[in-house]
Amino acid sequence: MPDRQFDARAEIEILRTALAASHQQTAHMHQVFGGWEECAPCEKANDECDGDLACDKHSAWQKQVEAGHRSRAEVAVDRLRAELLEATTKLEIAERRNTDLADQLDERTRQLSGLLSVLDFDEKAVPA
Structure with missing residues:
Protein backbone atom coordinates (compact mmCIF):
# COMPACT_ATOMS: atom_id res chain seq x y z
CA MET A 1 0.00 0.00 0.00
CA PRO A 2 1.40 3.43 -0.84
CA ASP A 3 2.76 5.63 1.93
CA ARG A 4 0.04 8.25 1.58
CA GLN A 5 -2.57 8.19 4.30
CA PHE A 6 -5.75 6.30 3.53
CA ASP A 7 -8.89 8.43 3.48
CA ALA A 8 -11.94 6.15 3.50
CA ARG A 9 -14.36 8.95 2.61
CA ALA A 10 -12.26 9.92 -0.41
CA GLU A 11 -12.10 6.28 -1.55
CA ILE A 12 -15.85 5.89 -1.12
CA GLU A 13 -16.35 9.03 -3.21
CA ILE A 14 -14.11 7.55 -5.93
CA LEU A 15 -16.23 4.38 -5.94
CA ARG A 16 -19.49 6.35 -6.05
CA THR A 17 -18.19 8.52 -8.88
CA ALA A 18 -17.11 5.41 -10.78
CA LEU A 19 -20.53 3.85 -10.34
CA GLN A 24 -23.94 7.67 -17.37
CA GLN A 25 -21.65 6.05 -19.90
CA THR A 26 -24.06 3.16 -20.46
CA ALA A 27 -27.05 5.49 -20.67
CA HIS A 28 -25.22 7.67 -23.21
CA MET A 29 -24.36 4.67 -25.37
CA HIS A 30 -27.93 3.40 -25.12
CA GLN A 31 -29.30 6.78 -26.20
CA VAL A 32 -26.83 7.11 -29.09
CA PHE A 33 -27.13 3.58 -30.42
CA GLY A 34 -30.88 3.53 -29.90
CA GLY A 35 -31.19 6.55 -32.16
CA TRP A 36 -32.62 8.89 -29.51
CA GLU A 37 -29.50 11.05 -29.27
CA GLU A 38 -26.78 12.03 -31.70
CA CYS A 39 -23.09 11.93 -30.87
CA ALA A 40 -20.82 11.92 -33.92
CA PRO A 41 -17.62 10.80 -32.10
CA CYS A 42 -19.37 7.85 -30.44
CA GLU A 43 -21.13 6.89 -33.67
CA LYS A 44 -17.80 7.03 -35.51
CA ALA A 45 -16.11 4.96 -32.76
CA ASN A 46 -18.90 2.40 -33.04
CA ASP A 47 -18.64 2.26 -36.84
CA GLU A 48 -14.87 1.78 -36.63
CA CYS A 49 -15.01 -0.51 -33.54
CA ASP A 50 -12.59 1.82 -31.77
CA GLY A 51 -13.56 2.88 -28.26
CA ASP A 52 -10.67 5.36 -28.19
CA LEU A 53 -12.55 7.58 -30.64
CA ALA A 54 -15.56 8.01 -28.37
CA CYS A 55 -16.67 11.47 -27.34
CA ASP A 56 -15.00 13.50 -24.58
CA LYS A 57 -17.84 12.81 -22.12
CA HIS A 58 -17.50 9.07 -22.75
CA SER A 59 -13.72 9.24 -22.23
CA ALA A 60 -14.11 11.22 -18.99
CA TRP A 61 -16.63 8.70 -17.66
CA GLN A 62 -14.28 5.86 -18.62
CA LYS A 63 -11.45 7.47 -16.61
CA GLN A 64 -13.75 7.69 -13.58
CA GLU A 83 -5.03 -4.80 12.46
CA LEU A 84 -8.22 -5.89 14.23
CA LEU A 85 -7.01 -9.50 14.37
CA GLU A 86 -3.66 -8.36 15.77
CA ALA A 87 -5.34 -6.14 18.38
CA THR A 88 -7.73 -8.94 19.36
CA THR A 89 -4.82 -11.36 19.77
CA LYS A 90 -2.92 -8.84 21.91
CA LEU A 91 -6.03 -8.28 24.02
CA GLU A 92 -6.48 -12.01 24.57
CA ILE A 93 -2.83 -12.30 25.63
CA ALA A 94 -3.23 -9.32 27.99
CA GLU A 95 -6.39 -10.81 29.49
CA ARG A 96 -4.60 -14.13 30.13
CA ARG A 97 -1.70 -12.21 31.70
CA ASN A 98 -4.14 -10.27 33.90
CA THR A 99 -5.73 -13.53 35.03
CA ASP A 100 -2.28 -14.95 35.87
CA LEU A 101 -1.37 -11.79 37.80
CA ALA A 102 -4.68 -11.88 39.67
CA ASP A 103 -3.98 -15.51 40.67
CA GLN A 104 -0.48 -14.57 41.82
CA LEU A 105 -1.88 -11.64 43.82
CA ASP A 106 -4.42 -13.94 45.50
CA GLU A 107 -1.63 -16.38 46.40
CA ARG A 108 0.57 -13.60 47.81
CA THR A 109 -2.40 -12.22 49.78
CA ARG A 110 -3.00 -15.68 51.30
CA GLN A 111 0.69 -15.97 52.17
CA LEU A 112 0.74 -12.50 53.71
CA SER A 113 -2.42 -13.22 55.70
CA GLY A 114 -0.82 -16.40 56.99
CA LEU A 115 2.34 -14.53 58.04
CA LEU A 116 0.32 -11.79 59.71
CA SER A 117 -1.71 -14.32 61.66
CA VAL A 118 1.53 -15.95 62.87
CA LEU A 119 2.90 -12.56 63.93
CA ASP A 120 -0.36 -11.74 65.68
CA PHE A 121 -0.23 -15.09 67.50
CA ASP A 122 3.42 -14.55 68.56
CA GLU A 123 2.69 -11.07 69.92
CA LYS A 124 -0.03 -12.47 72.17
CA ALA A 125 2.27 -15.21 73.48
CA VAL A 126 4.90 -12.73 74.66
CA PRO A 127 4.13 -11.37 78.18
CA ALA A 128 4.02 -7.63 78.48
Whole structure:
Protein backbone atom coordinates (compact mmCIF):
# COMPACT_ATOMS: atom_id res chain seq x y z
CA MET A 1 0.00 0.00 0.00
CA PRO A 2 1.40 3.43 -0.84
CA ASP A 3 2.76 5.63 1.93
CA ARG A 4 0.04 8.25 1.58
CA GLN A 5 -2.57 8.19 4.30
CA PHE A 6 -5.75 6.30 3.53
CA ASP A 7 -8.89 8.43 3.48
CA ALA A 8 -11.94 6.15 3.50
CA ARG A 9 -14.36 8.95 2.61
CA ALA A 10 -12.26 9.92 -0.41
CA GLU A 11 -12.10 6.28 -1.55
CA ILE A 12 -15.85 5.89 -1.12
CA GLU A 13 -16.35 9.03 -3.21
CA ILE A 14 -14.11 7.55 -5.93
CA LEU A 15 -16.23 4.38 -5.94
CA ARG A 16 -19.49 6.35 -6.05
CA THR A 17 -18.19 8.52 -8.88
CA ALA A 18 -17.11 5.41 -10.78
CA LEU A 19 -20.53 3.85 -10.34
CA ALA A 20 -22.29 7.01 -11.51
CA ALA A 21 -19.89 7.36 -14.45
CA SER A 22 -20.53 3.77 -15.48
CA HIS A 23 -24.26 4.41 -15.40
CA GLN A 24 -23.94 7.67 -17.37
CA GLN A 25 -21.65 6.05 -19.90
CA THR A 26 -24.06 3.16 -20.46
CA ALA A 27 -27.05 5.49 -20.67
CA HIS A 28 -25.22 7.67 -23.21
CA MET A 29 -24.36 4.67 -25.37
CA HIS A 30 -27.93 3.40 -25.12
CA GLN A 31 -29.30 6.78 -26.20
CA VAL A 32 -26.83 7.11 -29.09
CA PHE A 33 -27.13 3.58 -30.42
CA GLY A 34 -30.88 3.53 -29.90
CA GLY A 35 -31.19 6.55 -32.16
CA TRP A 36 -32.62 8.89 -29.51
CA GLU A 37 -29.50 11.05 -29.27
CA GLU A 38 -26.78 12.03 -31.70
CA CYS A 39 -23.09 11.93 -30.87
CA ALA A 40 -20.82 11.92 -33.92
CA PRO A 41 -17.62 10.80 -32.10
CA CYS A 42 -19.37 7.85 -30.44
CA GLU A 43 -21.13 6.89 -33.67
CA LYS A 44 -17.80 7.03 -35.51
CA ALA A 45 -16.11 4.96 -32.76
CA ASN A 46 -18.90 2.40 -33.04
CA ASP A 47 -18.64 2.26 -36.84
CA GLU A 48 -14.87 1.78 -36.63
CA CYS A 49 -15.01 -0.51 -33.54
CA ASP A 50 -12.59 1.82 -31.77
CA GLY A 51 -13.56 2.88 -28.26
CA ASP A 52 -10.67 5.36 -28.19
CA LEU A 53 -12.55 7.58 -30.64
CA ALA A 54 -15.56 8.01 -28.37
CA CYS A 55 -16.67 11.47 -27.34
CA ASP A 56 -15.00 13.50 -24.58
CA LYS A 57 -17.84 12.81 -22.12
CA HIS A 58 -17.50 9.07 -22.75
CA SER A 59 -13.72 9.24 -22.23
CA ALA A 60 -14.11 11.22 -18.99
CA TRP A 61 -16.63 8.70 -17.66
CA GLN A 62 -14.28 5.86 -18.62
CA LYS A 63 -11.45 7.47 -16.61
CA GLN A 64 -13.75 7.69 -13.58
CA VAL A 65 -14.77 4.06 -13.97
CA GLU A 66 -11.13 3.00 -14.19
CA ALA A 67 -10.30 5.06 -11.09
CA GLY A 68 -12.97 3.08 -9.25
CA HIS A 69 -11.29 -0.16 -10.27
CA ARG A 70 -8.04 1.10 -8.76
CA SER A 71 -9.64 2.18 -5.49
CA ARG A 72 -7.71 1.31 -2.38
CA ALA A 73 -10.87 0.63 -0.37
CA GLU A 74 -10.54 -3.16 -0.54
CA VAL A 75 -6.87 -3.02 0.40
CA ALA A 76 -7.75 -0.78 3.34
CA VAL A 77 -10.48 -3.15 4.53
CA ASP A 78 -8.01 -6.04 4.42
CA ARG A 79 -5.47 -3.95 6.35
CA LEU A 80 -8.06 -2.98 8.96
CA ARG A 81 -9.09 -6.63 9.36
CA ALA A 82 -5.46 -7.60 9.91
CA GLU A 83 -5.03 -4.80 12.46
CA LEU A 84 -8.22 -5.89 14.23
CA LEU A 85 -7.01 -9.50 14.37
CA GLU A 86 -3.66 -8.36 15.77
CA ALA A 87 -5.34 -6.14 18.38
CA THR A 88 -7.73 -8.94 19.36
CA THR A 89 -4.82 -11.36 19.77
CA LYS A 90 -2.92 -8.84 21.91
CA LEU A 91 -6.03 -8.28 24.02
CA GLU A 92 -6.48 -12.01 24.57
CA ILE A 93 -2.83 -12.30 25.63
CA ALA A 94 -3.23 -9.32 27.99
CA GLU A 95 -6.39 -10.81 29.49
CA ARG A 96 -4.60 -14.13 30.13
CA ARG A 97 -1.70 -12.21 31.70
CA ASN A 98 -4.14 -10.27 33.90
CA THR A 99 -5.73 -13.53 35.03
CA ASP A 100 -2.28 -14.95 35.87
CA LEU A 101 -1.37 -11.79 37.80
CA ALA A 102 -4.68 -11.88 39.67
CA ASP A 103 -3.98 -15.51 40.67
CA GLN A 104 -0.48 -14.57 41.82
CA LEU A 105 -1.88 -11.64 43.82
CA ASP A 106 -4.42 -13.94 45.50
CA GLU A 107 -1.63 -16.38 46.40
CA ARG A 108 0.57 -13.60 47.81
CA THR A 109 -2.40 -12.22 49.78
CA ARG A 110 -3.00 -15.68 51.30
CA GLN A 111 0.69 -15.97 52.17
CA LEU A 112 0.74 -12.50 53.71
CA SER A 113 -2.42 -13.22 55.70
CA GLY A 114 -0.82 -16.40 56.99
CA LEU A 115 2.34 -14.53 58.04
CA LEU A 116 0.32 -11.79 59.71
CA SER A 117 -1.71 -14.32 61.66
CA VAL A 118 1.53 -15.95 62.87
CA LEU A 119 2.90 -12.56 63.93
CA ASP A 120 -0.36 -11.74 65.68
CA PHE A 121 -0.23 -15.09 67.50
CA ASP A 122 3.42 -14.55 68.56
CA GLU A 123 2.69 -11.07 69.92
CA LYS A 124 -0.03 -12.47 72.17
CA ALA A 125 2.27 -15.21 73.48
CA VAL A 126 4.90 -12.73 74.66
CA PRO A 127 4.13 -11.37 78.18
CA ALA A 128 4.02 -7.63 78.48
